[in-house]
Amino acid sequence: MSAESTVVTARHFKYLAARTTPEDDFLRDLKVAAAAAGIPAIWISPEQASLMQILLKLCGVREVIEIGTLAGYSAIAMARALPPNGVVRTIEISGAYADFAEEWIAKSDVAGKIEVLRGQAQQVLPKFTNDWADAVFIDADKANYALYLQQSLRIVRRRGLIMVDNAFAFGRLFDEADPDPAVAQIRAFNDLMAGQPELKSIIVPIGDGCWVGVKM
Numbered sequence: 001m002s003a004e005s006t007v008v009t010a011r012h013f014k015y016l017a018a019r020t021t022p023e024d025d026f027l028r029d030l031k032v033a034a035a036a037a038g039i040p041a042i043w044i045s046p047e048q049a050s051l052m053q054i055l056l057k058l059c060g061v062r063e064v065i066e067i068g069t070l071a072g073y074s075a076i077a078m079a080r081a082l083p084p085n086g087v088v089r090t091i092e093i094s095g096a097y098a099d100f101a102e103e104w105i106a107k108s109d110v111a112g113k114i115e116v117l118r119g120q121a122q123q124v125l126p127k128f129t130n131d132w133a134d135a136v137f138i139d140a141d142k143a144n145y146a147l148y149l150q151q152s153l154r155i156v157r158r159r160g161l162i163m164v165d166n167a168f169a170f171g172r173l174f175d176e177a178d179p180d181p182a183v184a185q186i187r188a189f190n191d192l193m194a195g196q197p198e199l200k201s202i203i204v205p206i207g208d209g210c211w212v213g214v215k216m
C-alpha cells in the first residue's frame with residue numbers, strides 16, 4: 001500500500017461486489033439465454049452496471065449512445081437509470097446479436113427506452129449531429145476505439161459522459177507478449193484517452209477497467 005492508495009486485490013474486489021446491488025433474475029436469465037445462443041460471455045459485470053447507473057443518474061442523462069450492443073445487457077442496465085423519456089440508442093453490427101438483444105429488450109421493463117441501430121458504428125455515428133447526447137458507452141471492436149472516441153467527443157454535449165469498456169484489455173494489459181492485436185489497441189487507446197484535452201477522465205478499476213470521462 002502506498003500512502004495515497006490501497007491497491008485493490010481480488011479480496012477487496014469480492015468484498016465490494018458483495019456490497020453492490022446484485023443483478024436481477026431477468027438479466028441473469030438473459031445471460032444464460034445469450035450463452036446458449038452462442039453469444040460470447042463478455043457482458044459488463046453487475047458492479048460496472050451499478051457504477052454506470054450511478055453516473056448516468058448523477059449527470060441527469062436522458063440520451064445515451066452505446067457502441068456495441070452484444071446481447072443487450074448493458075443497454076438494459078443503462079436504460080433503467082434514465083428518466084421516463086430517456087433513450088438508449090445502441091449500435092450493433094451483428095444481425096444475430098441485434099435480433100437477440102431486440103427480443104430481450106422487448107420483454108424487459110425498459111422496452112420503450114432502447115432503440116437498436118443495426119450497422120457499422122463507423123457509418124451510424126457520423127449521422128448524429130454535434131453536442132447533444134448526454135452520454136456514450138463505447139464497448140465494441142477495439143481496433144476502432146480511437147474513431148469512436150473522436151465521434152463521441154463530437155456528439156456528446158459539454159459536461160456529458162464518455163464511458164469506455166475494457167481499459168484493462170481483458171486482464172492482459174501488462175502481458176507484453178500477448179499476440180492479440182486488441183490488447184495493443186487498448187494500450188494505445190488508453191494513452192490517447194489520457195491525453196484528451198477535452199476530457200477529464202479516469203480508469204475506474206471495476207469490471208475490466210471502465211474509463212469514465214466528462215467533456216469539459
Ligand code: DHB
Pocket residue numbers: 042043044139140165166170182208
Ligand atoms: C472482449 C470484448 C469486450 O468488450 C469485453 O468486455 C471482453 C472481452 C473480447 O473481444 O474478447
Ligand code: MG
Pocket residue numbers: 042139140165166
Ligand atoms: Mg467490453
